[in-house]
Amino acid sequence: MGAYDTETAAPAAAARAALVREIDADGAFAEDPVWRAAFAAVPRHLFVPYYYVAGRGGHRRRWGESPDPRAREEWLRGVYADAPLATRLRDGELVSSSSRPSLMARMLAALRVVDGNRVLEVGAGTGYNAALLAHRLGDDDLVTTIDLEPEIAESARRHLAAAGHRPFVATGDGARGVPERAPFDRIIATCALPTIPRAWLAQCRPGARVLTPLATGLLMLTVRDRTHAEGRFLPSAAFFVPLRGERWARPRGASLAGLPGRVREQDTFRFLLALTRCVLEPREACALWEREGMPGRERYGVTVGAERAWAWLDDPRGPYGWPLP
Incomplete structure (x- = not known):
C-alpha cells in the first residue's frame, strides 16, 4: 500500500485534525490564528514519507510504504505527533529534520506574515514549512526556500x-540568501547560525522581519536598512540543526567543570553561555547570570550595525554587550 493512497487519507485527516487541536490548546496560534487553517490544510505525511527513531543499537526507520499495516499505522501516528522527526542521517549524525509542529506554529505566528509578503525560508528540510507559508499567502x-544539499532541495520540491505547491526551491548556502528572488519582507531560518548573515539584510525591504535560531533561542529582528537591524529573543527555547556551509564551523563546547550543579543544568544559564561563548568564560557567565537575577531569553537582544554585530542584555547601549562572530 502507498503512503499517499486512499487508505491513508482518512486516518491522516483525523490525525491532522487532532494535531491542530493540540497545537491550538498549547496556545501556539494565539498570536496569529490564521495559521490554524494552514496546519489544518497541509498534510504533514506527504512531507515525511519516512523518519528515524533512535533506539538500542542505532536508529530504526519508520516508513509509510511499509508492507506491514501495523508499521504504517505506527509511522502515521509519529508523523502527526507534536514532535520533531529525524528525516536524514549521515554516518549516524542528524543533518535534517522536521521541526516540532507547535514550535513551527509559534515561529510562523511570530513572523507576522501579511498578504503579499515575499518570504525567504533558510533550510528547506522536508518542504513542510514552505507549504504552510504558500498556503497562508495563497x-x-x-x-522561496533554500537548502545547501541538492538531494534535500530536490526531495522538498517533490514533496x-x-x-499541490510549487514555491521556488533553491540549492545553495542559505547564509548567502537568494538575491535573484529579493527583496524579501520576511526571512525565517529553520537551522541554527552563530551570527546574522549580512546578505540577509541586504536582501530585505526596510521594515522586514527576520526570525532565526541563535544560540538556543529564537531571535526576531526588524530590519532598518541594508546594513542595520535590531531585535530581541522570544521567550521560548529552540534547538535546531546547525546551518551547513563553507563559512560556518561548529562552536567548541565549553567546560562547565567547577560550576555549581544548580547552575549547570539551568536552561537560561546555558543560553547565556551559548550566546557569549566567544567572549565570556563559564565562571564569568555564571557570575553575571546570578547577579542579574537569572534573566530569561526575552531580556536579551542583538543589534546589527554597519561595521559590527553584538548581543546584549536589557539595552543595546547598556553595560552588557558581546560581539557576535
Whole structure:
C-alpha cells in the first residue's frame, strides 16, 4: 500500500485534525490564528514519507510504504505527533529534520506574515514549512526556500508538488540568501547560525522581519536598512540543526567543570553561555547570570550595525554587550 493512497487519507485527516487541536490548546496560534487553517490544510505525511527513531543499537526507520499495516499505522501516528522527526542521517549524525509542529506554529505566528509578503525560508528540510507559508499567502511565487544539499532541495520540491505547491526551491548556502528572488519582507531560518548573515539584510525591504535560531533561542529582528537591524529573543527555547556551509564551523563546547550543579543544568544559564561563548568564560557567565537575577531569553537582544554585530542584555547601549562572530 502507498503512503499517499486512499487508505491513508482518512486516518491522516483525523490525525491532522487532532494535531491542530493540540497545537491550538498549547496556545501556539494565539498570536496569529490564521495559521490554524494552514496546519489544518497541509498534510504533514506527504512531507515525511519516512523518519528515524533512535533506539538500542542505532536508529530504526519508520516508513509509510511499509508492507506491514501495523508499521504504517505506527509511522502515521509519529508523523502527526507534536514532535520533531529525524528525516536524514549521515554516518549516524542528524543533518535534517522536521521541526516540532507547535514550535513551527509559534515561529510562523511570530513572523507576522501579511498578504503579499515575499518570504525567504533558510533550510528547506522536508518542504513542510514552505507549504504552510504558500498556503497562508495563497501564492506559491511569494515563497522561496533554500537548502545547501541538492538531494534535500530536490526531495522538498517533490514533496511540495505532491501537496499541490510549487514555491521556488533553491540549492545553495542559505547564509548567502537568494538575491535573484529579493527583496524579501520576511526571512525565517529553520537551522541554527552563530551570527546574522549580512546578505540577509541586504536582501530585505526596510521594515522586514527576520526570525532565526541563535544560540538556543529564537531571535526576531526588524530590519532598518541594508546594513542595520535590531531585535530581541522570544521567550521560548529552540534547538535546531546547525546551518551547513563553507563559512560556518561548529562552536567548541565549553567546560562547565567547577560550576555549581544548580547552575549547570539551568536552561537560561546555558543560553547565556551559548550566546557569549566567544567572549565570556563559564565562571564569568555564571557570575553575571546570578547577579542579574537569572534573566530569561526575552531580556536579551542583538543589534546589527554597519561595521559590527553584538548581543546584549536589557539595552543595546547598556553595560552588557558581546560581539557576535
